Amino acid sequence: MAEKKKMVEAITSMEEDFAQWYTDVVKRAELIDYSSVKGCLIIKPAGYALWENIQADLDRRFKETGVENVYMPLFIPESLLNKEKDHVEGFAPEVAWVTEGGSEPLEERLCVRPTSETLFCDFYKNNVHSYRDLPKVYNQWCSVVRWEKTTRPFLRSREFLWQEGHTVHETAEEAEERTVRMLNVYADLCEETLAIPTIKGKKTDKERFAGAMATYTIEAMMHDGHALQSGTSHNFGDGFARAYGIQFTGRDNKLHTPFQTSWGLSTRIIGAMIMVHGDNDGLVLPPRIAPTQVVVIPIQQRKEGVLEGARALADSLSEFRVKLDDSDRSPGFKFAEQEMRGFPIRVELGPKDLEKGSCVVVRRDTREKYVVEISKIRDFVAELLDTIHTDMLERARKHLNENIYEATDYREFKDIADNKPGFIKAMWCGDVECENKIKEDLSVTSRCMPFDDQTPISDKCVCCGKAAKHLVYWGKAY
Amino acid sequence: MAEKKKMVEAITSMEEDFAQWYTDVVKRAELIDYSSVKGCLIIKPAGYALWENIQADLDRRFKETGVENVYMPLFIPESLLNKEKDHVEGFAPEVAWVTEGGSEPLEERLCVRPTSETLFCDFYKNNVHSYRDLPKVYNQWCSVVRWEKTTRPFLRSREFLWQEGHTVHETAEEAEERTVRMLNVYADLCEETLAIPTIKGKKTDKERFAGAMATYTIEAMMHDGHALQSGTSHNFGDGFARAYGIQFTGRDNKLHTPFQTSWGLSTRIIGAMIMVHGDNDGLVLPPRIAPTQVVVIPIQQRKEGVLEGARALADSLSEFRVKLDDSDRSPGFKFAEQEMRGFPIRVELGPKDLEKGSCVVVRRDTREKYVVEISKIRDFVAELLDTIHTDMLERARKHLNENIYEATDYREFKDIADNKPGFIKAMWCGDVECENKIKEDLSVTSRCMPFDDQTPISDKCVCCGKAAKHLVYWGKAY
Numbered sequence: 001m002a003e004k005k006k007m008v009e010a011i012t013s014m015e016e017d018f019a020q021w022y023t024d025v026v027k028r029a030e031l032i033d034y035s036s037v038k039g040c041l042i043i044k045p046a047g048y049a050l051w052e053n054i055q056a057d058l059d060r061r062f063k064e065t066g067v068e069n070v071y072m073p074l075f076i077p078e079s080l081l082n083k084e085k086d087h088v089e090g091f092a093p094e095v096a097w098v099t100e101g102g103s104e105p106l107e108e109r110l111c112v113r114p115t116s117e118t119l120f121c122d123f124y125k126n127n128v129h130s131y132r133d134l135p136k137v138y139n140q141w142c143s144v145v146r147w148e149k150t151t152r153p154f155l156r157s158r159e160f161l162w163q164e165g166h167t168v169h170e171t172a173e174e175a176e177e178r179t180v181r182m183l184n185v186y187a188d189l190c191e192e193t194l195a196i197p198t199i200k201g202k203k204t205d206k207e208r209f210a211g212a213m214a215t216y217t218i219e220a221m222m223h224d225g226h227a228l229q230s231g232t233s234h235n236f237g238d239g240f241a242r243a244y245g246i247q248f249t250g251r252d253n254k255l256h257t258p259f260q261t262s263w264g265l266s267t268r269i270i271g272a273m274i275m276v277h278g279d280n281d282g283l284v285l286p287p288r289i290a291p292t293q294v295v296v297i298p299i300q301q302r303k304e305g306v307l308e309g310a311r312a313l314a315d316s317l318s319e320f321r322v323k324l325d326d327s328d329r330s331p332g333f334k335f336a337e338q339e340m341r342g343f344p345i346r347v348e349l350g351p352k353d354l355e356k357g358s359c360v361v362v363r364r365d366t367r368e369k370y371v372v373e374i375s376k377i378r379d380f381v382a383e384l385l386d387t388i389h390t391d392m393l394e395r396a397r398k399h400l401n402e403n404i405y406e407a408t409d410y411r412e413f414k415d416i417a418d419n420k421p422g423f424i425k426a427m428w429c430g431d432v433e434c435e436n437k438i439k440e441d442l443s444v445t446s447r448c449m450p451f452d453d454q455t456p457i458s459d460k461c462v463c464c465g466k467a468a469k470h471l472v473y474w475g476k477a478y
Numbered sequence: 479m480a481e482k483k484k485m486v487e488a489i490t491s492m493e494e495d496f497a498q499w500y501t502d503v504v505k506r507a508e509l510i511d512y513s514s515v516k517g518c519l520i521i522k523p524a525g526y527a528l529w530e531n532i533q534a535d536l537d538r539r540f541k542e543t544g545v546e547n548v549y550m551p552l553f554i555p556e557s558l559l560n561k562e563k564d565h566v567e568g569f570a571p572e573v574a575w576v577t578e579g580g581s582e583p584l585e586e587r588l589c590v591r592p593t594s595e596t597l598f599c600d601f602y603k604n605n606v607h608s609y610r611d612l613p614k615v616y617n618q619w620c621s622v623v624r625w626e627k628t629t630r631p632f633l634r635s636r637e638f639l640w641q642e643g644h645t646v647h648e649t650a651e652e653a654e655e656r657t658v659r660m661l662n663v664y665a666d667l668c669e670e671t672l673a674i675p676t677i678k679g680k681k682t683d684k685e686r687f688a689g690a691m692a693t694y695t696i697e698a699m700m701h702d703g704h705a706l707q708s709g710t711s712h713n714f715g716d717g718f719a720r721a722y723g724i725q726f727t728g729r730d731n732k733l734h735t736p737f738q739t740s741w742g743l744s745t746r747i748i749g750a751m752i753m754v755h756g757d758n759d760g761l762v763l764p765p766r767i768a769p770t771q772v773v774v775i776p777i778q779q780r781k782e783g784v785l786e787g788a789r790a791l792a793d794s795l796s797e798f799r800v801k802l803d804d805s806d807r808s809p810g811f812k813f814a815e816q817e818m819r820g821f822p823i824r825v826e827l828g829p830k831d832l833e834k835g836s837c838v839v840v841r842r843d844t845r846e847k848y849v850v851e852i853s854k855i856r857d858f859v860a861e862l863l864d865t866i867h868t869d870m871l872e873r874a875r876k877h878l879n880e881n882i883y884e885a886t887d888y889r890e891f892k893d894i895a896d897n898k899p900g901f902i903k904a905m906w907c908g909d910v911e912c913e914n915k916i917k918e919d920l921s922v923t924s925r926c927m928p929f930d931d932q933t934p935i936s937d938k939c940v941c942c943g944k945a946a947k948h949l950v951y952w953g954k955a956y
Contacts, residue, residue: 033601033604033605035550035551035597035600035601036555036558036597036600037551037553037554037555037588037597040551040552040553041551042548042549042550042551042597042601043548043549044548045546045547045548045616048546048547048548048549049546049547051549052547068523068526068527069523069526069527069530070520070521070522070523070526071520071521071526071529071621071639072513072520073513073515073518073519073520073637074518074590074621074623074637075515075518075574075637076515077514077515080514092581093580093581094580095579095580096553096576096578096579096580096588097576097577097578097579098574098575098576098577098590099575099576099577099578100574100575100577101573101574101575101625101636102571102572102573102574102625102626102627103570103571109578110515110574112552112576112590119513119514119515119520122513122514123511123513123520126511127511138523142621143549143552143620145552147579147580148580149580158579159551159552159553161549
């Protein structure tokens with residue numbers, strides 16, 4: 001099929017150059033476009049529809065746990081940003097500053113929010129007075145700005161869309177519970193909706209969020225074995241509350257400082273979805289998030305009855321996100337486009353199928369074909385969408401599990417880092433010096449200390465040989 | 479009821495001071511809070527939930543007309559902003575400028591978008607090549623920044639949330655049709671969802687959007703007779719396309735310049751909703767947008783069976799947005815709170831009601847009470863929510879119609895402007911000098927030339943006495 005070739009040839013194969021494959025896919029599947037604003041992207045309809053579906057799903061999960069949405073200002077006065085020492089050190093170097101407004105210089109510079117801890121703290125300081133005001137479990141959906149030097153679609157850009165949750169609690173236990181709970185919400189979203197298995201764990205101090213007491217993360221493995229931090233949840237203890245002077249009268253009638261958390265997930269997750277599931281023909285979208293789940297393509301559509309039949313077939317699938325492609329382009333072009341855009345199921349209907357009362361169903365993920373009676377198509381599609389989800393998740397889990405290696409000494413560690421894409425399980429003494437050395441030598445960073453896998457595989461640090469404290473998953477990361 | 483008094487007494491009555499009443503309501507109903515960022519507001523959960531509901535409703539209406547959502551960058555390079563002369567003159571004086579990023583001065587200043595025509599034009603220039611690429615019917619939900627000097631909650635602030643639609647079309651007719659269609663979508667949202675009647679019409683040249691060929695508007699009348707421009711839709715003709723160099727190959731194989739529109743509705747509409755429906759006890763929310771439609775309040779809730787009964791009652795109403803208030807505050811306090819927050823229906827259930835198998839239903843808008851059999855509550859509430867919507871709309875329409883006055887000479891015009899809150903119907907010669915004089919003398923502006931009411935009421939301009947060209951609705955405005 002010439003058309004198929006033409007549409008697909010612009011994609012570099014992932015074996016040849018994974019980074020270029022990624023860039024080709026996001027561009028050819030029309031998810032994004034570059035803009036005249038350096039480092040900022042345009043999210044096109046096919047890309048934004050993915051974010052809308054993710055947003056709807058995650059927002060529902062949030063609300064089930066009692067989250068309320070709010071909206072805080074885009075700008076942060078410099079003096080407010082400066083109140084928490086670690087936080088400002090972490091973010092000040094990469095913010096954008098507004099210095100003029102309404103044709104006049106501002107008295108105080110305003111930074112465009114890189115994250116909104118400072119604004120939420122300022123708000124809570126004025127709105128939390130008694131234990132009766134607690135907990136507050138707020139979230140906002142917004143865009144944030146970080147002045148990155150190098151940018152990549154969805155993975156790193158100067159502006160990106162995300163949600164940021166910010167909570168205040170009466171006790172440290174409650175804050176810890178909320179931190180873990182939200183991490184689990186992210187992991188559930190990844191598995192149940194995006195078909196992405198993740199590893200949950202705690203970040204080392206070096207990789208912790210600026211100002212947090214503990215950062216929990218979900219780490220996903222891309223097709224090339226690289227890690228992508230896909231969502232984080234932070235326990236702030238009472239550090240921010242002390243810095244911003246948040247206090248409440250407790251049940252004992254005395255003044256107390258509350259405990260806080262924050263948690264965020266961004267459009268980066270779209271990048272993860274592409275790099276976990278995509279193939280050399282383009283996107284492979286998880287069915288539960290695909291803006292189009294089924295595309296119906298008539299074959300020889302000018303023959304009598306074909307278009308009507310295709311329309312009736314699409315109508316019978318109206319409970320799914322279905323699209324009839326009755327444009328005047330060739331079937332071959334339409335097949336290639338469906339593959340590039342990653343729609344999970346394609347249904348073909350031609351004159352011969354019509355005669356037999358059946359249609360041809362093709363899965364995007366495995367390309368398996370099925371001949372299905374038209375009268376049974378609704379149930380078949382419902383089941384197949386679920387099967388595709390389960391299979392995609394299992395394939396991704398297999399890929400993850402098969403690419404986790406153990407290393408008990410540095411030579412082994414280096415050998416894996418140099419030659420085997422994936423995660424490396426290795427013991428660590430807890431010293432940042434070792435982390436720094438590993439990063440410098442091998443371009444490998446600590447991804448997390450996994451919750452579910454802390455059985456020591458040796459008693460020595462893989463780097464310095466001193467007594468090991470933690471089992472860490474290491475890897476190259478996006 | 480002491481509690482009721484206590485909660486309500488902080489509201490100034492609207493007859494005493496309408497502006498203060500408004501500010502009191504938005505604060506006491508916990509819709510917004512002031513922030514440490516001058517001119518920027520915090521939208522609290524009760525306020526944001528309103529916006530979420532409006533957004534969901536409007537987005538559904540958009541998609542029914544073929545709109546696709548996208549996301550454009552927050553920043554606009556100065557050179558890009560400068561391309562359309564009228565547009566930059568209109569917006570440059572009120573923008574915020576980013577001049578530093580990542581600790582370094584920027585080579586070119588970036589303005590924080592006050593509106594995104596410039597970015598959409600830049601995008602269309604690169605993405606529209608053939609008539610086959612048309613139309614493009616894009617929209618984005620985002621925040622925009624305009625450096626206002628005086629600010630009021632929802633009505634005017636330095637940052638606000640909105641949607642902005644931007645379309646490109648092959649023909650001028652198609653663009654005009656889209657402009658009108660989207661104005662009608664806004665008017666339908668107002669009537670069908672927010673119970674706000676509006677007057678549709680065309681803006682005069684003076685009040686037109688900077689760079690537009692024609693601006694259409696829906697104007698609502700607030701309780702105090704002031705106008706609030708509630709949504710606008712602009713036909714750009716080919717002006718922006720020429721300025722930004724957007725061209726396409728037409729069906730005739732020649733190069734053509736396309737035609738564009740843009741249309742927007744913002745969180746201002748929440749201000750309209752408050753000022754059209756609210757009363758001296760607080761908010762009165764239109765049922766279709768109310769985050770809580772029904773609140774169930776148990777009376778003497780410690781008496782046997784009451785709480786269980788109230789819970790069962792709330793459960794039987796679960797298809798609505800229902801809340802059971804079983805907190806330990808007194809019923810009087812709960813009543814006052816329901817009134818302040820404007821929940822459309824309150825259901826009271828005490829021991830005596832339980833005995834009789836009935837409950838007491840109270841409407842927020844009229845305060846009418848009904849005794850309803852518990853077994854019939856579901857159908858009763860369903861019908862009452864619709865009745866409340868219809869009644870609210872009709873009351874607002876009556877208020878609007880009763881406060882439109884006609885003036886045929888300037889003395890009459892001035893007399894009405896000085897003494898009667900509302901709109902003034904009067905003829906106009908089409909000269910901006912008259913508009914300016916009227917604004918200066920009487921603080922009254924032209925609201926629109928209504929589509930549905932162009933039968934002349936005189937042949938002379940109400941201001942200069944020269945030949946009249948248009949019938950205009952005038953009014954004091956927010």
